[in-house]
Amino acid sequence: MRNGALGEQMRRSGAPYRIIFGVNLPQLVEIACDYAPDRELAEQLRANVTTRESLLLAPMIYPREELDYATALAWLREVSTPEVSDVLCHRLLRYMPWAWDLAQEVYNTAETPLQRYAALRLGFNLFPANLNGLKEMAQAERSLSEPMTASLSALILSEISYLLD
Numbered sequence: 001m002r003n004g005a006l007g008e009q010m011r012r013s014g015a016p017y018r019i020i021f022g023v024n025l026p027q028l029v030e031i032a033c034d035y036a037p038d039r040e041l042a043e044q045l046r047a048n049v050t051t052r053e054s055l056l057l058a059p060m061i062y063p064r065e066e067l068d069y070a071t072a073l074a075w076l077r078e079v080s081t082p083e084v085s086d087v088l089c090h091r092l093l094r095y096m097p098w099a100w101d102l103a104q105e106v107y108n109t110a111e112t113p114l115q116r117y118a119a120l121r122l123g124f125n126l127f128p129a130n131l132n133g134l135k136e137m138a139q140a141e142r143s144l145s146e147p148m149t150a151s152l153s154a155l156i157l158s159e160i161s162y163l164l165d
Helices: 004-012 023-034 039-047 052-061 067-077 083-090 101-110 113-125 133-142 147-164
Strands: none
Touching: 004 101, 039 052, 039 083, 052 083, 067 083, 067 101, 067 113, 083 113, 101 113, 101 133, 113 147, 133 147
8 A cells, every 4th residue: 555656745745754655544544444453553553653654553543442541641742743643633532531631731731833733633623522622722822823733723713613603
């Protein structure tokens, strides 16, 4: 499933990985479906920070019932790109009963725009729950005029406005 053209395009765009196979997300989902949930394998994949596809597959095969708050907090704080954040939040974290608490904690203690992006992304994956808190986070982020989070904040605020109108 390797796609050399996509991998090369990602490299030229500044992707921070040493190894990029260029496998697209639907193909990665297909690969993940070939494996039973496996915590040890997911952790090994996540430890392989030099390979894009490893970081994207890890949350797809991590057993949800085995994920604890401390592990989720570490994974969310340590995302390396918005893409990794998106997959982590969509495929794993949004299913946790404490996901909103996690999003708030990461946002309130974030040291980088990427961490704030990750917190916003998780909050958005929980939409429409916690509308007031998510709206406050997105408004605060919009006031920072941070390029990494600007479009996500605008999208969140637009969706909330649409829902409330």
